[in-house]
Amino acid sequence: MDYQEFLDSIDRKAYHEGEWRWQEGDLTVTRTNHWSPPGCHNGCGVLLSVDKDGKLVHIEGDPLAPFNGGKLCMRCLDMVEAVNHPDRLKYPLKRAGERGENKWERITWDEAYDIIVEKVNWIKETHGSHTIIFDHGTGRNIGWQLPLFASTALETPNVCNFGFTGFACYLPRMIGASAKMGEMTIIDVSETHEMRYAADTFRRPDVIMVWGNEPLKANADGFLGHWIVECMQMGSKIISIDPRLTWLGSRAEYFLQVRPGTDAALGIAMLNTIINEDLVDHDFIDKWGYGYEQLVESVQGKDADWAAEICGLDADDIRGAARLYATAESASIQWGLAFEQQLSALGVTAAACDLMGVTGNIDNPGGNLLIKCAFDIEKRYGLGDFKIPREEYAGKMTLSAGIESSDIVACAATDPLLHAVETGDPFQPQMLWIESANPLACSGMDAPRMYEAMNKIPFIVVADPFMTPTAVAHADIVLPVAMSCERNAVRTWWTPARSISKCTSYYEAKSDEQIILDLGKRLKPENWPWKDDKELSTWYLCDQYAEGGTRYEGDFEELQARGGYKYDPWDAEYYKYEKGMCRPDGQPGFDTATGRFEFWSWGYNHWGVDPMPYHIEPKDSPVSTPEKFKEYPFIATSGGRSCEFFHSEHRQLETMREFHPYPLVTIHPEAAAEYGIEDGDWVWIESTHGRCRQKAFLFPGIKKDTIHMEHAWWYPEEEAAEPSLFGVFDSNINNMTLNFETGQGGIGSGIKSFLARIYKYEPGDQMPGEKVTREGGWGDYIVGVMAGDAESAAQAAEGNAKLMKQLEDAKRVQAMKVEDADMQGRNALIYAKEHGEAAE
Incomplete structure (x- = not known):
């Protein structure tokens, strides 16, 4: 792959270089970036064509956008269908019947706002603003907007992903990496350079360890998976760590088919091999490391043979992969969500960071980069915590006092909020605002329990582009949300800073920015000085982190005019820790307690977490519960991404469902044969806690004792009212997973590893929707x-x-x-x- 050849091949005149909007016949073309909705973790450059009636009619990738170079995934390519879909919400709605009946009355925006403002003010005066809970999902560009609204208008610190135990999505890697090296880290596949692969200082990684994710389908965390393929075309070798064989795994030098939930043991064993075979980078360790001796001591006796038995791997493969990684001139680790969704979340994060540290693959070309949100606009993952007054943190619900007291987690913990809803202790939540989330289908780790709990909350608002199962079951007010092409916004995750430009509209749908502006001015006008979404975006770009960093110079319209993106030179520098670019005092070193890369972590220690890498056996496993394993003989894992869907989104789209019509449970053919299951059969997957139904997908790339289920399934084509709720419980893996099971420090969750059994569905079997909505679910939790x-x-x-x-x-x-x-x-x-x- 020759990137310079690609750049030279672009007809820049044909693509209107230097313009962000132009005419092509009857079409108006807008150069912008897509983020969401519909959902995505990235912000690819796109060219959107709108006809003379203002309707979006075409989308294509922008080859002048360095982030994606004109490439788009199928979700983005199908955006015209999503934007113009007849099932989109067109007007604000007020519930006209009982919850779950799907009876609605159309109202105006002013009426909706009046109802919300009256209710919010009453709750504040009667129960306190902390009894208002905010629930937001992942991917949509609301990471800063909703916390800003929650803290300055609703005046509540309780912003969370309701029902999602253990902060089990990205945050453990965020705080773990920050404790170890002072910043978050991403692999260097040239994304920090505007010239990308043609940048003078870039060199591709010799080895990329893809661990616990499938980046080509996920495109997660500000990372476009295809960047790895381009590096492979330039010679990068792959190590794949995954319970399933993926496309990258099939092309890997080593495919380590790890038992779900045991990744930390693998990481520790790899450290043992590298340290005991003296494959470490002594220069980096001596100059920049802290606590290396403790790391050496902690991994002794935990070698490849030890891990092979735990993880179900070949010991020689563990050693071989460790040697390949350690002896490469440059190597990087692309990690994924599997890190969070195991009890050893911070333990495996520590192991991965230490692998980077012992080999000196930190902030080097082709290694793991130290990274910030562009221009220091946001701290820590864009959580918007910049506007939550610290004195109000006392009202934030938390289980993890050590981690919370360090002031690194802006989100409220969801388990104590769920406990409060169920018991009224320490208070009874009075209102739930749900935006960019569909907890019954996706993030509610115990979906039947969440159903019961949300019915206890007196007032619920749902803002979404579509009517969701959660909205039908629980909403009192439903607000129609605009899509990406219908909003003016900015995003920074990680780099470059990008603008999103409005080019069309859909009935009365409003953008997330407009909704919070309208309500913010009604509830707390003194806190909301911005006249429109462009002024709000300019404030976010330039003002809220004016101190420190490489402050953004310009405004929304300047960013828009320059093509919609601007790269931060801080992120593009290598060896920042050597140049005094990391520490607040400007001295060389890392922004950690010791100023060094911490193998023994003061941050972990402060949180009450083991400062060294650690492995915790899953609570539900062949090792922990061998007798149970006889009755439930499969290790059930889940959450693998697909090309067609982003979590629970895109299920309405005919094109996506043509490619992927049903949820699939992946089973080894020999294991399926033992139960008389054939490819395409409907199959029950059952744990001691509940069951769901998915279609069998027979695949030899999974172990015989492991199955993989798809998450976030619901069926917009089915009946909306209860007991169906669009079939949201029928294929829902969260019928079987549990809240209140976390790892050390209240971080991590075991939902990617539990025991289950499988058997064929028979016509007439009771469906889970009936069981949950009419019989109280499976009854082994306190509600219902x-x-x-x-x-x-x-x-x-x-x-x-x-x-x-x-x-x-x-x-x-x-x-x-x-x-x-x-x-x-x-x-x-x-x-x-x-x-x-x-x-x-």
């Missing part, structure tokens, strides 16, 4: 069993006792943190000793 009789009361008491024990266990984890008030003094002594200065 309170029918008033003695047996149900006993069940409720037992469930409540179990829940309280889980909460007490979590509190004990919090109390484990080691006090480190004198840490700054120790750091000063370390620095003085190493620099020959007097230590006072």
Whole structure:
């Protein structure tokens, strides 16, 4: 692959270089970036064509956009169908019947706003603003907008992904990497350079370890998966760590088919091989490392043979992969969501970071880069926590006192919020605002429990482009949300900073920015000085982090006019820690407690988490529960991405459903044969907690004792009203997963590894939707069993006792943190000793 040849081949005049909008006959073409909705983790450059009636009629990739170079995935290519879909919400709606009946009354925006404002003000005065909960999902460009609205208009700190235990999406990697090296990290596949692969300083990685994700389908976390393919075309070799064989795994030098939930043991064993065979980068460790001796000691006795037994791997493959990674001139680790959705979330994150550290593959060309949101516009993943007054954090619900007290997590913890809804302890939540989320279908880790819980919340608003199962089941007000091409906005995740330009509209749908502007001015006008979405976007770009960083110079329209993107030179620099670019004092080093890369982590220690890499066996596994494994003989994992869908979105689109009409459970052909299951059969997957139905997909690239289920399925073509709710429970893997099961520090979740059994669906079998909405679900949680009789009361008491024990266990984890008030003094002594200065 010759990128310069590609650049030279572009007819820049034909693509109107230097213009962001122009005419082509009767069409108006807009150069912009797509983010969402519909959902995506990225912001690819696109050219959108609108006809004379203002209707979007064509989309194509923009070859002048360095981020994607004209490439688009099928979700983006199908955006015209999504934008013009007849099922989109056109007007604000007010519930006209009982929840779940799908009866609605069309109202005006002013009427909707009046209802919301009256309710919010009453709740604030009667119950306190902290009783308002905000739930937002992933991908859509609301990461800063909703926390801004929540904190300055609704005045609540309780912004979260409701029902999503353990912050089990990206945040563990974020805080784990920050504790180890002071910043988040991404692999270097040239994305920080405007000239991309043609940049003078870039060199492709010799080895890319793809661990716990399928980037070609996921395109996750500001990372376009195809960048890896382009590096492969330039010679990069692949190591794949995944329970399933993927496209990248089939082309890998080593495919490590790890048992779900045991990745940390693999990482520790790889460290053991690299350290004991002296394949480490001594120069980096000696100059920039802290606590290496403790790491060496911690991995002894945990070699490839030890891990092979735990992980179900060949020991020689573990050693071979470790050697390939360690001996490469440059190597990088592309990690994924599987890191978070296991009990060892921070343990495997530490192991991966330490693999980068012991080999010196940090901020080097082709290694793992230190990365910030462009122009320091947002700290920590764009969570919008910049506007939550710290004095109001006392009202934020949390289980993880150690992590929370470090002020690194802006989100509220969802388990105590769920507990509050179910029990009224310490308060009864009065309002739930759901935007860019569909918890019944996707993020609610125990969907039947979430259904019962949300019915206890008196007032619920849902803002979404489509009517969702969650909206039908629970919403009192539904607001129609505009799509990406119908909004003016900005985004920074990671680089470049990008603008999104409005070029069309759809009935009365409003953008996320416009909704919060309208309501912010009504609720707290003194906090909302911006006249429109462009002014709001300019403030976000330029003002809210004016101190420090490489502040953005310009405004929304300047960014729009320059093609919709601007790269931050900070992100493009290599070896920033050597140049004094990381620490606030401008000295060389990392932005950590010691100023070094921390193999032994003070941050982990402060949170009450093991400072060294650690492995925790899944609670539900052949090792932890061997007797149960006899009755439930499959290790069930889930969440693998598809090309057609983004979580629960795109299910209405005919094109996507043509490619992918049903949810698939992947089973090894020999395992399926034992149960008389053939390819395409409807199959029940059942745990001790619940069951769901998916179609069998027979595939030899999965182990015989493992199955993989698809998440976030619902059926817009089915009946909306209860008990169906668009069939949201029928294929829902979250019928079987649990809240309140986390790893150390209240971080991580075990939902990607539990035991299950499979058997064929038979016509006439009761469907889960009927079970959940009419019979209270499977009854082994505290809500849904309170029918008033003695047996149900006993069940409720037992469930409540179990829940309280889980909460007490979590509190004990919090109390484990080691006090480190004198840490700054120790750091000063370390620095003085190493620099020959007097230590006072």
